[in-house]
Amino acid sequence: MILAAxxxxxxxxxxxxxxxxxxxxxxxxxxGELLAERSGVLNLGVEGMMLVGAVMGFWAVQxxxxxxxxxxxxxxxxxAMALIHAFLVVTLRANQIVxxxxxxxxxxxxxxxxxxxxxxxxxxxxxxxTFDSFLPHSWRSAKVVGPILLDNxxxxxxxxxxxxxxxxxxxxxxxxLNLRAVGESPAAADAMGINVTAYRYAHTVAGxxxxxxxxxxxxxxxxxxxxxxxxxxxxxxxxxxxxFAFWRPTLCIVGxxxxxxxxxxxxxxxxxxxxxxxxxELFQALPYVMTVVVLVLVSSAGARRRxxxxxxxxxxxxxxxx
Amino acid sequence: xxxxxxRLVQPxxxxxxxxxxxxxxxxxxxxxxxxxxxxxxxxxxxxLFTTGFGGKDALNGTFVAATPLLFTGLCxxxxxxxxxxxxxxxxxxxxxxxxxAAAAIALGNHSGWVSVPAMIAAGAAGGAxxxxxxxxxxxxxxxxxxxxSLMLNYVGALVIDYLIFDSQSYWRDTSSPTAxxxxxxxxxxxxASWPLAHAGGLLLPFGFLAGIVIAFLIWVLYTxxxxxxxxxxxxxxxxxxxxAGMRTRRKILAVMALSGAIAGIGGASQDGDFRHTLDPxxxxxxxxxxAGIVIAxxxxxxxxxVVVIAFLLGGLQNAGFALQGADFPSGLVGxxxxxxxxxxxxxxxxxxxxxxxxxxxxxTA
Numbered sequence: 001m002i003l004a005a006x007x008x009x010x011x012x013x014x015x016x017x018x019x020x021x022x023x024x025x026x027x028x029x030x031x032g033e034l035l036a037e038r039s040g041v042l043n044l045g046v047e048g049m050m051l052v053g054a055v056m057g058f059w060a061v062q063x064x065x066x067x068x069x070x071x072x073x074x075x076x077x078x079x080a081m082a083l084i085h086a087f088l089v090v091t092l093r094a095n096q097i098v099x100x101x102x103x104x105x106x107x108x109x110x111x112x113x114x115x116x117x118x119x120x121x122x123x124x125x126x127x128x129x130t131f132d133s134f135l136p137h138s139w140r141s142a143k144v145v146g147p148i149l150l151d152n153x154x155x156x157x158x159x160x161x162x163x164x165x166x167x168x169x170x171x172x173x174x175x176x177l178n179l180r181a182v183g184e185s186p187a188a189a190d191a192m193g194i195n196v197t198a199y200r201y202a203h204t205v206a207g208x209x210x211x212x213x214x215x216x217x218x219x220x221x222x223x224x225x226x227x228x229x230x231x232x233x234x235x236x237x238x239x240x241x242x243x244f245a246f247w248r249p250t251l252c253i254v255g256x257x258x259x260x261x262x263x264x265x266x267x268x269x270x271x272x273x274x275x276x277x278x279x280x281e282l283f284q285a286l287p288y289v290m291t292v293v294v295l296v297l298v299s300s301a302g303a304r305r306r307x308x309x310x311x312x313x314x315x316x317x318x319x320x321x322x
Numbered sequence: 323x324x325x326x327x328x329r330l331v332q333p334x335x336x337x338x339x340x341x342x343x344x345x346x347x348x349x350x351x352x353x354x355x356x357x358x359x360x361x362x363x364x365x366x367x368x369x370l371f372t373t374g375f376g377g378k379d380a381l382n383g384t385f386v387a388a389t390p391l392l393f394t395g396l397c398x399x400x401x402x403x404x405x406x407x408x409x410x411x412x413x414x415x416x417x418x419x420x421x422x423a424a425a426a427i428a429l430g431n432h433s434g435w436v437s438v439p440a441m442i443a444a445g446a447a448g449g450a451x452x453x454x455x456x457x458x459x460x461x462x463x464x465x466x467x468x469x470x471s472l473m474l475n476y477v478g479a480l481v482i483d484y485l486i487f488d489s490q491s492y493w494r495d496t497s498s499p500t501a502x503x504x505x506x507x508x509x510x511x512x513x514a515s516w517p518l519a520h521a522g523g524l525l526l527p528f529g530f531l532a533g534i535v536i537a538f539l540i541w542v543l544y545t546x547x548x549x550x551x552x553x554x555x556x557x558x559x560x561x562x563x564x565x566a567g568m569r570t571r572r573k574i575l576a577v578m579a580l581s582g583a584i585a586g587i588g589g590a591s592q593d594g595d596f597r598h599t600l601d602p603x604x605x606x607x608x609x610x611x612x613a614g615i616v617i618a619x620x621x622x623x624x625x626x627x628v629v630v631i632a633f634l635l636g637g638l639q640n641a642g643f644a645l646q647g648a649d650f651p652s653g654l655v656g657x658x659x660x661x662x663x664x665x666x667x668x669x670x671x672x673x674x675x676x677x678x679x680x681x682x683x684x685x686t687a
Contacts, residue, residue, distance in 0.1 A: 044468065084664065093675075094667040097407055097468070098619050102667060105616055106660020110609045114653030119359045228652075233476050240469045281484040288473040292459070295470060300463040321328065 008147045014268050015261055017147045020156060023253075023260025025050070025217035025231070027159045029238035030245065030252045031166050032210025036082070037242055038170065039203040040183040040312040042096045043085050045103025046211050047235025051113035053078040053212025058127060058219040058226045059120045065128050071155075071216055078212020079205045081107050086204040090197055093316040109229030117226050127224040131155050131217075155217050162210070166249040179203060183310030186317035196317050211235065233288065234263075240291045244298050246308035258294075262287040325678045332673060340669040348662040355657060366650065373644045374637030382525045383644065388636025389595060390415065392533035393588025394614025395621065395628040397449075400540060401581040403623040404557040408578060410456060410471030411585040412611025413478030414449040418586025420482060421448030422593045423493055423507065423600040431511030438516055441590045442532070449586015450579040452478065457578025461571045467578075475611060482602040493600045507600035516594035529591030533632075536584060537625035544625075553577060585611070609656075613639065616659050620666050635659065 007013060029046050036043045043049075057074030061067060085103050088094040105111055117123050131153035133140055140151040170176040181189040182199045190196050218230050237259050245251035266283035269275055353363040374384055394411040401408035408414075422445035429437045455474060459465040485491040487505045495501040495508045516528040544550035556563040556570055563570060588610065597604060617635055621627030642655030 088664060088667050092668050092671045094670060099664075099667055101407075101409065101615055102619070102660055102663040105612050105656060106664065108612075108656070110612070111653055111656030111660050115359075115651050115657050116653075118651030118653060119361075233473070236469060236472050240466075240473075243466065243469075279484050279488045281480040281488060285477045285480045288476045291473050292455075292465075292470045296459055296463050296465045299465040 007143055008141065011268065011272065011274065013144060013147055014272075015265060016257075017151065018264025018268055019257045019261035020148060020152060021222060021260065022263035023256040023258075024156050024159050025214040025222070025234055026238050026241060026259055027253060027256035028162070028214030028217065029211045029235055030241040030256060031159075031162055031249060032078075032207035032214070033239055033242045034207075034245070034247060034249060034252060035166065035179075035203045035210070036207035037313055038179055038183045038247060038310055039200045040186060040310055040315065040317070041086065041089060041200050041204045041207075042100060042314045043082065043103070043204060043207060044097060044100025044239065045081065045085055045107065045235075046238050047109075047231060047233065048104040048107030048111065048113070049078040049081040049208045049211035050215030050218075050231045050235045050238075051109060051229070052081050052107045052116070052215070054215030054219040054230055055113045055117045055120070055122065055226055057212070057216035059116070059122050061220060062122055062125070062128055067129055067131060067220065070220060071213060074212040074216035074220075075209035076212070078215065079209040082205045082208020082211070083201075085208075086201045089316060090200045090204070093318060096314050096316075104235070114228045117228060122226045123228075125225065127220060130224040131221040153221050155213075155221055160253075163249050163253050170249065180310075183312055186312050187319075190317070190319060200317075211238075214238070237287060237291050240295050243309075244294055247310065248308065259287055259290065262290050326671070326675045327678060329674060329676050336673055340672055341666075343672075344665040344669045345662065347668075348658070348665040351661050351665075352658055355661075361650075366654075369645055369650070370638065370641045374641035378523050380637075380640070383640045384633065384637040385525065385527055385530050386596060386636075387640035387643070388633045389527050389529045389533065389591055390588050390608070390610040391613050391617055391636050391639070392530060392537075392629060392632040393584055393591065394610045395617030395632045396533065396537055396540060396614075396625060397581045397585035397588070397611075398614045398618035399621060399623040399625060399628050400544075400584060401577055402618050403544065404553045404573065404577050405560075406460070406557075406574060406577055406581075407468045408453060408456065408471050408581045409468055409611070409615055410453060410474050410582070411588075411614045412609070413471070413475035414452045414582040414585035415589040415592070415610055416475075416478035416482050416605055417452040418445035418449035418589025419592050419600060419605055420485065420493070420589070421445060421586070422590030423510070425590075426510040426514035426593060427492065427508055429511075429513070431513045434513045434515070434517070437511075437513040438528070438594060441514060441516075441594050442587055445586040445588075445590025445593075446583035447586070449589060450583040453578045453582020453585070454575065457575050457582075460578070461574040479602075479606045482600065482606060486600060486602045495599075507602075510593070510598045514594055515598060516591070518595075527591070527595040529588070529595040532587065532591070534629055536587070537629050540625040549573075549576075585614075613659065616663050619663060 029050055033043060033046055053074040056077035057070045060073035061070035081103060085099055088099045089096045107113055133151045133153055135150050140146050178194045179199055182194060182196050186196045215231060219226050223230060241252060241255045244255045265286060266280060269283055270280060356363040356366055373380055394415060397411040422441040425440045425444035426437060429440055456467045456470040459470050460467040485493045486507055490496055493507050495506050519526040519531060552568045553573055556568060556573055592605060613635060617628055617631045621631045638655050646652050
């Protein structure tokens with residue numbers, strides 16, 4: 001037992017455990033963005049959708065005391081935001097980049113999420129209920145795997161299920177095959193009788209729901225409270241993550257925990273007094289700097305073949321103009 | 323059945339009707355949002371406009387709020403015109419403010435004729451250097467500039483925090499005992515205060531006038547030079563540009579540097595026009611860079627339109643700050659900006675396409 005406690009207390013295990021905690025919102029948001037991008041819709045509004053999900057989920061738990069309702073509300077709120085983007089880019093054929101940026105400004109830290117937080121009066125109060133670890137203590141204190149994998153809340157376990165479901169959906173179902181066709185070549189998909197518009201709407205909105213749940217990971221588990229701009233750039237890291245994962249759900253989990261580790265390091269190191277001479281801002285900048293570094297590595301390697309990117313990503317589909 | 327067809331000719335009246343329609347629809351949706359959250363819309367809009375544009379004091383405040391937006395708007399417009407999505411205006415403004423502040427402190431209290439141009443040059447250099455990071459990555463590694471420039475915004479904010487809160491840096495005031503307990507930036511010498519133009523009771527910040535001059539220069543550059551022509555071709559059709567032998571890589575670097583330099587001057591203007599110290603909280607909480615994207619998109623990347631829209635959105639922002647409180651929640655201005663932008667994007671459709679209600683198709687479908 002003493003030995004186990006020793007290992008579980010070591011810096012590496014603590015960092016890995018924090019990687020899972022901080023990686024989970026990234027994982028949800030990245031899975032959602034992946035679904036949207038696989039249908040050919042680039043949604044840069046992830047940060048805004050996460051924030052609206054976070055504030056609405058938090059409001060729901062304060063109102064109802066039910067975590068399940070809170071998660072549903074967060075997902076619906078994120079989906080509603082994504083619906084705006086879908087309407088603009090699919091039906092109205094607006095520029096996907098500008099529309100996504102508009103969504104982030106509309107919903108983001110200085111927009112709707114802040115407005116809702118103020119109007120619903122949810123700032124600066126602790127959550128009535130939060131997602132906590134629930135497995136038996138003996139499991140959670142198991143060597144290494146305990147703190148990293150088992151000492152987690154339901155959102156973390158559910159995120160693993162989501163990865164598997166999304167991977168199976170994309171690669172093993174008819175709908176997933178159709179989705180990939182829509183993202184690669186909407187004209188060919190249309191000729192096959194697939195409703196391109198419906199697929200794009202459905203997956204953009206589903207992506208928003210995932211982003212909303214990702215935001216709720218912050219307000220109901222990690223921070224558990226509501227402050228403006230709570231996600232501090234996680235939505236953007238999630239968009240970068242989809243690129244690192246070559247648009248594959250199983251690789252998203254690796255990327256999410258990689259970036260989760262860099263998000264968790266400042267807190268762990270500060271708590272332990274490790275490298276206390278180094279300014280904390282240096283550690284806080286790590287997730288952002290690492291995103292740039294890894295993105296450069298991936299893009300210079302993938303530049304020649306655009307590894308895994310859906311062929312029609314970012315382009316509207318207009319049947320008459322093919 | 324509703325059909326959407328591409329327009330063959332774009333009627334002139336549309337270019338007037340669509341922007342007006344955009345604003346009307348945006349305010350209509352805003353009214354619904356306000357009603358749904360139990361705020362009286364008429365009263366809210368009335369206060370918004372009186373505080374933003376009603377009277378000389380309101381207009382002076384609006385010029386102050388519009389100045390940084392003018393720079394970040396031009397920063398985004400210059401880059402977006404080439405389909406180069408530099409959304410790092412925020413961070414480039416921070417770095418411009420840092421380098422501009424260093425120039426202000428270093429030059430001491432000699433002459434405004436030295437300090438002001440030096441601050442502008444320093445701010446431009448700082449912003450350009452910071453923008454060149456995503457520029458170089460995009461040009462040589464084809465790394466998505468949207469994400470890299472955005473990530474650097476967070477890094478820029480952390481750099482300012484470090485300089486003032488967590489170090490004994492050149493920028494930090496360590497002279498008085500209170501400054502040691504409550505970290506703050508050094509106050510600049512008087513020579514580093516930018517002049518203020520008086521015009522009929524209105525106070526125009528030097529930075530705002532400089533921004534208008536820059537807007538004019540950009541217009542000349544983009545419509546009257548070979549460089550500008552090539553930028554537009556690359557923006558509209560990268561393939562045509564490469565067939566024509568245009569050097570895309572060089573243009574990416576040049577446009578990124580130009581874009582960052584403009585945001586950097588915006589940062590120096592924050593130092594010299596308004597704050598007279600390196601002020602981390604004030605700079606990083608305002609979101610100038612993101613508002614600049616809204617302005618550039620609404621102005622359809624036209625520099626003169628950016629001036630006008632920066633002034634109008636500056637009024638909204640000015641009113642938003644002044645009115646913030648229990649009955650006027652923060653975030654309202656951001657929501658309104660977003661709505662206007664959504665409506666403008668939707669309105670583009672009406673310019674490019676026409677909508678027909680086709681009965682015959684409905685009967686057969």
